Amino acid sequence: MRPHEDYGFFGPDSVVWKVWGYPTAPTVGFQRSVVVEELDPPLVAAVHGTQGIYQRARTRYDRTVRYFAMVAFAGTREVCKAADVLVKVHSKAIGELPYGGGTYDANDPDSQLWIQLTGWHSVLYAYEKYGPGKLSEREERAYWEACAVAAEFQTCSPDDVPRTREGVRAYFARMRPHLSASPIARQAMRHLLRTELVLPPMPFWMRPGALVAARAIRAATLATMPRWMREMAGLRQSRLVDALIVPVMKAGFALAHLSPQVELALLERLSPSTASVIAPVRLGVPPRTKEVLTPAQARARYGYAKPAEAHLEFRARQAERVHGEKKRPSEQGLIESQEVLGPLA
Template sequence: MAFDPTTLRRDDYGFFGPDSPSWKIWTAPTAVIGFQRAVVLEHFDPFLTAAVADSRGIYSDPRKRLDHTFSYFLIAAIADGRTAIQAAEHLMKVHAPMTGIEPISGNRYSANSPETQLWIHITGWHSVLKAYEVFGPGPLSPAEEARYWDECAIAAELQTCNPDDVPRSREEVRAYFAKVRPRLCTSERAEEGMHHLLWTSYRNGAGISYAIGSRLLSLASVATLPKWMRKLGRFDRPGIVDLAIKLPAKVLVWGFSRFNSFGLLTAAPFIAPMAGQILKEHLNAQPPTELKTVTPSEARSLYGTMGRRAVAEVG
């Protein structure tokens, strides 16, 4: 995904704006923990596992693949409308050829299917909020949380998600997870993916810094996952480890938040270069040309090259 960080916020404030909970949560140090949680959790969906396993991107170049995925989430949350729409359209094109047969059910999968895109979207937005609550400042106020889930639904418009299926509250998110749980499962390929994401090898282009980073993050991210998932994915551990990691992780998060320019931004190039550039530009960005927010439909009509129907039909 080609991206010039200096264009992050040229036209407007994007979809949410400076006072939004999405800006606060997606740019907090805890978002990195939440992102690792999300990409591990996603593997319990057999259709997504099939797409990831067949493409092999997280194995052949894990640093680049995951950096680009995290960068997309950041762009959707904090970039201007033009950048977000262009990133979404690029992602649809990348996903278009990712189709095949899911071996457990024998059914066809498509990385652009509304169900798969909704699973990715909800696990991502839920996971960064969960990490923020556990290791960051704590729960949002009721008004902020209501706004956060409204913003989550707005961001879902960038993908092929069916708007009627997108949860708009914590209760609806819980209902969504309960609804999809019967089709969640694990497999040899799912375990391979989850374990690789938690304990990435330094080989295949990841490098020592990324390998160490994934292991350190896993200490915190695993602590936020339900016990049944940890057992199913064969990465469970004693509860005492969860208790032992909580305070040190909170202290580190506080330190990164307090000394951002020396902490998170210094470490980012070694772990997620593009995401680090986006975060740096976000922190240093000048006000956009127009001090307003836009909707995804407005941004698509101004800057998009694919209509909503065309986007939904890619792949």
């Protein structure tokens, strides 16, 4: 474990560290976000086109959770570097929509806004339902302001991020008519609900307990999804299970959170790359420099472009390969990302 270079973009007194540092975030919160995201046709087309969630479920989970944890907790230089390379990773996820015509691009600002708001909303929802409970009004305003800060590391505009719960609800209401439970969306959602696929290899005597835990997380995630969404996607779970899973998960997460060592040990089994990001924070290891920067300050200091303006030539070459030459896109971004986001296998 090494200390972070600085406090990043939020710091120890922030509501971001409070919510994203609770064990609901990398479990139910994250699973809910990636499952709900698949209802967006361009996004699920990108997911289906790359096949990453099917071919390398564990490393895909590990790398994605690590990225979101880095934005919340890591030093500013690390976050800028990760956001920059992620643009190149996403440049690979382009192609033609399998239903209805048109094209998709994982770097599209609308898709990135959908990912950002679904992720931050899901993490907060899981925290409120299975964690300590609702935030105060002041904390909630600060949370959505922080979401806009984090959006600066996506290709979307932070100006499009709602700053209130009502604004977030209005965004999802606007998105609802555009959502679709296509065959590939249903396939992806069911696959992503199989929590056991991201568990590490383990002795046979541990497998029954791990499977029970995986099924509990799945039930907890489904219990956070509105009924209309479950019906659209063909996901069923009784109201009784919805009710019974709440006290079970609240107790389990509260117990895990009592001990930083226990919580980190569990996280290391689930997402090794993420554990190294969160460990200094949970164990109280101070950074080398006790400062918090804005994204603009960090970009100026380290020389990175805004994600929306980054690697435009590379992205154009990728588009020409796929749409013009009908070839597979370059893997360069994925290869480069391993140094920052962790191995692909």
